[in-house]
Amino acid sequence: MAEVGARNEVWTREVAPGILHMDLVAPGIHCAGCVSRIEKGLAPLPAVTRARVNLSTKRIGIDWRRGETDADALIEAVRDLGFEARPYDSGQSGAAEREASGRRLLRSMAVAGFAAANIMLLSVSVWAGAEGATRDLFHWLSAMIALPTIAYAGRPFFDSAWTAIKARSLNMDVPISLAVLLAAAMSLAETMRGAEHAYFDAAVMLLFFLLVGRYLDHMMRARAQSAVTQLLALSATGATAIDADGTRRARPVSDIEPGMLVVVTAGERVPVDGDVIDGSSDLDRSMVTGEATPEAVSPGQTVHAGTLNLTGPLTIRVTAAGEDTFLAEIVRLMEGAEHSKGRYVRLADRAARLYAPSVHVLAAFTFLGWLAWTGGDWHLSLLIAISTLIITCPCALGLAVPAVQIVASGVLFRRGILVKDGAALEKLGQIDTVVFDKTGTLTMGEPRLTGPAVVDTSDLAVAAGLAQGSNHPLSKAMAAEAIAKGVIPAAVSDITEVAGCGLEGTLQGRRVRLGRPSWCDPLNESPDGMTLSLQLGDRVAVTFQFVDQLRPDVPKTIEELRRRGIRPEILSGDAAGAVETVADELAITRYRSAQTPQEKLIYIDRLAAEGRRVLMVGDGINDAPALAAGHASMAPAGASDIGRTAADLVFTGESLLPVVQGVDVARSSNRLVTQNFGLATTYNLIAIPIAVLGFVTPLVAAVAMSASSIIVTGNALRLRWIKLAEPSASQTINGERPATEPAKQVAA
Amino acid sequence: MTNLILLIPVALFLGGLGLLAFIWALRHNQFEDLDGAAVRILEDDEDELVDEKQ
Incomplete structure (x- = not known):
């Protein structure tokens, strides 16, 4: 444990002689009970001199005496209290x-x-x-x-x-x-x-x-950033490496080098690129390729970082680390995309480029005009020229944009939509095309049982009895269906999971199987895909069909977008058939399937070259370059780390309607910003003649400036009463999508 | 005029006191956890915690 302990030691600092301090992020803290549970749980530890929870930032500050305990033991202590915690990296972003x-x-x-x-x-x-x-x-x-x-x-x-x-x-x-x-x-x-x-x-x-x-x-920026940091903290990853002497040890991913052996248990994400050398399993690659159907892997095959291991433990020999990984390639594509997109000029700065030269020219002419008029009284001329500059100073302009955007981001924040900065909001208000990723964005990334239409209750009970212990998404869907129908799972004994094939068990002395159709019945020629066969004894009783379910409110979202003149498109890494089904269901005519991350990026760039302003909505690692390339981008909270980081907006909850809400608020906010610029211009049109003619006194300047600022701020507040399309009632109360993968335990 | 000479420094001093108090509070992290302060008042006293332990 000593070597591992050293890894979290970097986050500590000495605050007093012999006293170390560390900050932890624990996104699970949400109430008074959590605060007192953590503080009263840590305080009695003999080494701890001070433990204080910050409820606003969801951080825990701990002071302890050097040598009596270490950072790792304290993180473990917080975990034992029921809170997932990670050292807070103040240098990060x-x-x-x-x-x-x-x-x-x-x-x-x-x-x-x-x-x-x-x-x-x-x-x-x-x-x-x-x-x-x-x-x-x-x-x-x-x-x-x-x-x-x-x-x-x-x-x-x-x-x-x-x-x-x-x-x-x-x-x-x-x-x-x-x-x-x-x-x-x-x-x-x-x-x-x-x-x-x-x-x-x-x-x-x-x-x-x-x-x-x-x-x-x-x-506004700080609020969104701290929320995003908390989301990232939830999914911190490490890797379990096998040393030369065979001992297993948890290490940070940055310490993993090519040639090392890494173990990935069922339910964990693959931390690095590598070749499978032992074990077989099914991999959910939806985050990496967009494919919804899990794929079987066996020794000799290559796996990419970010895929989710579903059914069996795998031992992987690391082939690439750092610069050579698939993820590093994605990051390079993203950087290229951001570079080629050029820098977006914010509305306020665009206004300033027109505004600043004109007021300065105006002041210069005022000076020269008065100089000529008074016959060389340069003192009076200078006085009037400067008072012109003071009264035209963009006080209202300086408030015009932030006042609107803070109200707008507050409106969205209350609906679980995080806006990273004001520029993102401006760009979102300008879009005319939305490109959706399919798996995990339009769909839940979770299959649901759809066929056959009539299922025998006893078959369902047996299938659920087999499925209930498995992590495989199809098994989970099977078990969920049984619960939904009120069917009590049959008591199947001796269940074993045959990785890449399915589940096997014994029921009343008979062998029962739930798995790939080709495994249950070798004569079955139909493609495996999103189907499971139930085999009772020697007979295949039923073959279940599954479909990756659409998120709630998807048809409504598409319809609302169309009504706003925004063209929806689908850009997916999944197979043609699966994409076509979804596109047909939503009557979307422009869709592309089997896209690689590069192809997605090229397509977004092409749309931009055609003059379209694209909102990219995606969640996967493969979407990250396209998210970076889009004029604006959104990602669901369940997205990959890199997807959430690349996106301008992150929305929580299952519904897809935040896309419409975001566009509506962003459009209103841009409208209000323009109005505010209009108000400020009107104010200047009135104030400038008064100033140029030399009637401005300090009193006039003070009244005019305050009045214009108050009017502009008041106008911004109107956004609070905006009417938005609200998600259907199925939304959970706290807006969080239920976890699809079990909480990861750090292997000791 | 004489009362001004007294009153203006008093006004400035009082205003400055407010400003210093604010900056002191900012420096001492009084605004770090506004949500936490609201819920901490619901917590039980330290003494009771000791009683529970015994």
Whole structure:
């Protein structure tokens, strides 16, 4: 155990002399009972000095005395309490960085808020008629509060604007930074002169409003990311390797090298690519190839990482690791797809590219115009030009997008749909084609008994009696059918699972079999596929047919998509017949079968080249490149890790209707963003003449800015009352798809 | 004017106190687990736990 213990030791850090600390993710924590169960379960351990559960992030922080216990023993202790836990990797996908930047934004926002309130207090007195020495004093006080605030709280904008300018491009932060800096500089100069107008309140208020927008945007991403991290934590994988001396040991997949021997028990996923050297079994390859029918494997055959071992233990000699695996090939395809797709320019930045040059040109003309008009009064001209920049500063524009998108992602989050970021939402609202993967996306990836139409109850009882102990999807479907019909499984004894063939047992002295038709009856020529034969003694009593069941609400989803002018298509790795059946059932005319990951990617690229904006919906490893290539992409929560990571949106629950809900919310959100841009433009059309003519005072600027921000935010809130197509009642309450594979135990 | 010289620093000081309190809370992870704080109040006292053990 010592070597294994060392593997989790990397996640620990010393927080005090002799005290180690580790954070664990445990997605199963959901209530007060869980919190106290874990804390009271860990606290009595003699080595543990502190154990604290964070319910919001579903993490456990544990401190313990070095040497008295180790990370592995503690993870085991949490498992014994009934919670699957995994060390929290704060370096993973920049989680620590994101948390730090969130805190920085919140601190900046607090400072800007404090400063804005106090400066406003002083400004109101000035507007109320303070004069002479009092006004100067107030202006100086405002300056003393505003200048450090701008230097501190303006950093996020200055940094981003500087990065954009260095890259010779423009984003929203360039005009913002310019307006804030010019306003502060001009106000300082005016204050030194003892003049009437200073714009410190406008500059700081602007920063405060924009920081609110920025923080909303951050919150939305952080919420989705932490949910996705929890999903990934549920499916952490390791491999059981056999050492030279024959001992078995759990190792992280990263430690596995070609030539090693790995054992995969029934119910586990194959962790690496390799050749089978011992054992035979059935493999569910739906995640890798999209094929719904399990395939038998025996020594000599090659298996890919990600396939699910169903019936018997396999010993595999690893042939590829790291860069050479099937998975690595998929990752390369994904990177290529993302590269060729180019960078999507967000709506706000697109607006900024039009907006920033026009206001800057306008300000320049204002300056020149006034210079000519007043005959060289450059001081007044500069003052008016800068006040034009301040009043046209995109305060409302900065809120226009994040305010809408945080409401939209909240609406979707409550329905179990996670949006990874705002850009994903914008792109989802623009799609005109949906390409579905079949197995696991349109279908449940779980077969259901469909034939024959009439089944003898006693046959069903025998079949269920044989099937109830097996992991094979067809056996599970058989057992489920018996439960649904209220049939009590027969007491079959001596059941053995013949990997690749079926189940065999004894009932009342007779041999009974449930398995491949060709195994039960060697003369049977019909293809094995999704069928099971029941053999009683020497006679085949019945042959059952199974179909991979569609997810709930699939026909409704397709119909709703069509009604919105979106073209549905199917792109599947499964065999032609199976795809055709589903396509016919849904009246989808454009479908392709037996597609490799490369072919899927090429097809999506071709659609994009035709000018179509494609939403890819898929779950498998084989779908990941296509998910990365799609204009937008969605994956069910039951998808492969790589599929969930590649997708822009992840939906929980069995129903497929989240695809429609997501599109509806995204379209509404894009509409509201456009409206908000319209509102902000209207505001500018009114404000610009006033500013250019030189009528803008700090009071006018403050009122105009607050009013436009409030209108834009209020408009965003309308999205809360959006009406969506709701899934049918069969949805489970917590929206989770029942686990299709048994919880994996880490072999000791 | 004299009352202003007294009142403005007081106002700034009080506002600043609020800001410092917020930043202190942020630094000391008071906003890390908002959901947890809501349910912890339902937990039994530590003393009772000791009683259970005995």
